[in-house]
Amino acid sequence: MTSEISNPVKRLDFDEKINGSIRYTADMEHPNGLFAKTLRSEHAYAQIINITTPSLPDGYFIITSKDIPHNNTIPVVENDWPIFAEDEVHYIGEPILLIVGPDIQMIEKLMDQTIIEYAPFKPTLTLKEAMQNPPHLELSYTKGDFDHTTLKVLDKFEETFETGLQEQAYLETQSMMAIYEAPVIKVYGSMQCPYYIKDALQNALAFSPENIEVYQNPTGGGFGGKEDFPSVLGVHTALAAIKSGHPVKMIYDRSEDLSYTTKRHPCKIKLTTYFDENHHLVAREADIILDSGAYTGLTNVVLQRLSFSIMGVYNITPLHVSARAYKTHTPPNGAFRGFGGPQAFFAIESHMNHIASRLGVNPLDLRNAYLVKQGDMTSTEGKFRHPVKLSELVWRMETMSDYRNHFAESEEYAGVGISLFLHGCGFTGSGEKELLKSKVSLAKFEDGTVEIKASSTEIGQGSLTTLSKIVAQALEIPIDKVIHKLPSTANCPDSGPTVASRTTMIVGKILYELCGEVKRRWNEPRFEVSAMYKYPSDLFWNNTELKGDAYPEYAWGANVVRVTFNPVTYEVDVKDIWAVYDIGTPIDSKMVKGQIDGGIVQGLGYASMEEMNHIAGKVLQNRLSTYIIPCSADFPEIKSATLFNPFEEGPFGARGLGELTLVGIAPAYAAAVEQATGVKVNALPITPERLRRLIHEQRK
Amino acid sequence: MNSENEFSIVFSLNGDEIHYLGDPTRRLLNVLREDYHLTGVKEGCGEGECGACAILVDGHLYNSCLMMPYQINHKSVLTIEGFRESKRFEIISRAFEAAGAVQCGFCTPGMVMATEALLRKNPHPLRDEIARFMSGNLCRCTGYDMIIKAVMIASEAGDGLW
Numbered sequence: 001m002t003s004e005i006s007n008p009v010k011r012l013d014f015d016e017k018i019n020g021s022i023r024y025t026a027d028m029e030h031p032n033g034l035f036a037k038t039l040r041s042e043h044a045y046a047q048i049i050n051i052t053t054p055s056l057p058d059g060y061f062i063i064t065s066k067d068i069p070h071n072n073t074i075p076v077v078e079n080d081w082p083i084f085a086e087d088e089v090h091y092i093g094e095p096i097l098l099i100v101g102p103d104i105q106m107i108e109k110l111m112d113q114t115i116i117e118y119a120p121f122k123p124t125l126t127l128k129e130a131m132q133n134p135p136h137l138e139l140s141y142t143k144g145d146f147d148h149t150t151l152k153v154l155d156k157f158e159e160t161f162e163t164g165l166q167e168q169a170y171l172e173t174q175s176m177m178a179i180y181e182a183p184v185i186k187v188y189g190s191m192q193c194p195y196y197i198k199d200a201l202q203n204a205l206a207f208s209p210e211n212i213e214v215y216q217n218p219t220g221g222g223f224g225g226k227e228d229f230p231s232v233l234g235v236h237t238a239l240a241a242i243k244s245g246h247p248v249k250m251i252y253d254r255s256e257d258l259s260y261t262t263k264r265h266p267c268k269i270k271l272t273t274y275f276d277e278n279h280h281l282v283a284r285e286a287d288i289i290l291d292s293g294a295y296t297g298l299t300n301v302v303l304q305r306l307s308f309s310i311m312g313v314y315n316i317t318p319l320h321v322s323a324r325a326y327k328t329h330t331p332p333n334g335a336f337r338g339f340g341g342p343q344a345f346f347a348i349e350s351h352m353n354h355i356a357s358r359l360g361v362n363p364l365d366l367r368n369a370y371l372v373k374q375g376d377m378t379s380t381e382g383k384f385r386h387p388v389k390l391s392e393l394v395w396r397m398e399t400m401s402d403y404r405n406h407f408a409e410s411e412e413y414a415g416v417g418i419s420l421f422l423h424g425c426g427f428t429g430s431g432e433k434e435l436l437k438s439k440v441s442l443a444k445f446e447d448g449t450v451e452i453k454a455s456s457t458e459i460g461q462g463s464l465t466t467l468s469k470i471v472a473q474a475l476e477i478p479i480d481k482v483i484h485k486l487p488s489t490a491n492c493p494d495s496g497p498t499v500a501s502r503t504t505m506i507v508g509k510i511l512y513e514l515c516g517e518v519k520r521r522w523n524e525p526r527f528e529v530s531a532m533y534k535y536p537s538d539l540f541w542n543n544t545e546l547k548g549d550a551y552p553e554y555a556w557g558a559n560v561v562r563v564t565f566n567p568v569t570y571e572v573d574v575k576d577i578w579a580v581y582d583i584g585t586p587i588d589s590k591m592v593k594g595q596i597d598g599g600i601v602q603g604l605g606y607a608s609m610e611e612m613n614h615i616a617g618k619v620l621q622n623r624l625s626t627y628i629i630p631c632s633a634d635f636p637e638i639k640s641a642t643l644f645n646p647f648e649e650g651p652f653g654a655r656g657l658g659e660l661t662l663v664g665i666a667p668a669y670a671a672a673v674e675q676a677t678g679v680k681v682n683a684l685p686i687t688p689e690r691l692r693r694l695i696h697e698q699r700k
Numbered sequence: 701m702n703s704e705n706e707f708s709i710v711f712s713l714n715g716d717e718i719h720y721l722g723d724p725t726r727r728l729l730n731v732l733r734e735d736y737h738l739t740g741v742k743e744g745c746g747e748g749e750c751g752a753c754a755i756l757v758d759g760h761l762y763n764s765c766l767m768m769p770y771q772i773n774h775k776s777v778l779t780i781e782g783f784r785e786s787k788r789f790e791i792i793s794r795a796f797e798a799a800g801a802v803q804c805g806f807c808t809p810g811m812v813m814a815t816e817a818l819l820r821k822n823p824h825p826l827r828d829e830i831a832r833f834m835s836g837n838l839c840r841c842t843g844y845d846m847i848i849k850a851v852m853i854a855s856e857a858g859d860g861l862w
Binding site: 008010011013014016017018019020021022023024026027168169170171172173218219220221223253254459460461462590591593594596597598599600601602623624625629630631632633634635637638 | 733739740741742743744745746747749750752779780781784789793796797800802803804805806807808809812827830831832834835836837838839840841842843844845846847848
């Protein structure tokens, strides 16, 4: 069954993208403009003793922390992230100053001539070292009655999972441009969250809000990497534009982007499952550790989402979760599609497989015995309030993939793996209610066109088109009567950041409801109306106790992956990929497939090949020839489907989608590899090198 | 640039005859973007891994970030800006739309040029042949299947054009 709104339409930005005429930040002219480059720390942890700068030719400038009129911090959740290092550096690559001028080669020469003297300290480079000190973030919660003394007598199975860094690797590197037209600072660039940059500018410059304007330029991919990090470039270019009086552009080259921007948090998860005498799974414990990098950034929110996702889709109560994050002298980690979910589901789903294997039962039978249903408690003792169609999802997946047969009759060096997963749609905790207060406007004009004004950004996912579709259909007007441009803080209210799979479900919903008012006043020639998100009144959240509805809603998924293994080269070849999701009503089936295929392949990259390490605090894989992401020859066609289960509170029944598709594929891949190789895999990425090591260790 | 480092290079750029006088060892990508404002040619990695800067030189696919002007002397260069005027582009464009092969758009011009290069060589490629040929063009949004389908659709719709 499908809904009319699911029928695909042509993307609003299709023509200018296919013919190459769309201009990203690097493509834009900036007459009389200057370029800025960042001079970075060469030490992971050191005191800055002295900075000797060369004499500057005319038209060249140096920008340091002394040029910041107000706070030297990038405000994320905590204010511990400096715009420029002042007395100390905390990771290799930390910005110390900018050199700004008309010629990039001259800038590079001047950078070589700038001498920084350091007094190095002993850095903390690994999680293991970091754990000698107390964590900087900590949380714990318990679902049900977790009584250690009762559990102590039970059988238990305990294991640890580890995952590494992952780089977003958007094709367009971080890019920003600033123009100062006193008293107004205007920042243009590649971004997910214009209002985050505005906040960062206000915090650094102390300009009054009306004198700060942030404009989104066409953005070549984000995946979370352009959530928090662009604030750094935004403030850097703004400071340079104010000091020089010229427009200033900053375009990271690939190596700079790979080395110093935020990545997915490396993670270590210990899971313990308790069994009664009938081998029933009666309790579970999770202990989670994250590497924050040098500064907090978004780590506390990632830590929360990861911790709340760790129950998986299973009702195994009691559940006790404790989680900690430690700082290391490496670049700050941050947002990446899934936001803690991929780490959690790799651990929990692999753990379920290992339990099934210990108990000698089919992995799917084990899962089926514990699936959550509508009305059950979430991890944080909120409620799954809406129909949970997990059994139907599993049944669809079984029929589509023939999983049981593949599993039972697997040939030598072949394997199949399954995963079930969920993703909370929208901000964690009471974010949607208290932090964001999302607002949108609709302007109706004399000619019957309607303009959407929302700060939600088009980063490739198609939100310009999907939000326009929602408005067009709600107003019953053709989509070409809807105007929707890339947002700016000057023209659009703050509809919240473009993150957390919230744009269609939350922003789309506010627009949908606002259309009611537009319809009622349709005969008026010209007007503008606004509305804010109405947080469902039956939700509650206690942020101190971590109790209640951590998310307004959940989206669900199942993946099956079939692989073969080459025992000579240790290479794994993916033969089949199946995916079924419950995302409510798909707003555009083509856009939905784009999210499914893209998320799965990005998740398979995480699972199989994307490896990034620090050696002595320095990123080893700092080029696309060493940090390997999937190419067109790596994976087969993905067979996917969606369930019919409209979400009554979403626009036309839609739930969140963007992150869900990445979250669950790694454990399905890992399970398939385990069956094909006969070894247990508790860490990602599963590269041929890792497999070779595991096979040699485990066959001893 | 002093005159002893300047070279005169003649080439065809999107059908126009060009006399380039300058450093013969600049990156061709910069020459195209800076001197001729052909910003459809993108820089994604600067080392020939991603294909965002792909162009055709005498009909063959090259990464312009790995080329220098002296290598195109007396050759014919085609970028997206020239190719988009053609009938074949129209077919490829419609195919990319039908397949949903465009998301953020940054890899798109390179993908279009790679499609043209492949169909010139092999007007009716199989799925595997497409996947292998396009493997030098990275896309982080689509997961590639929709791009591969687009090439198949173009191959069918443009039967006889290549």
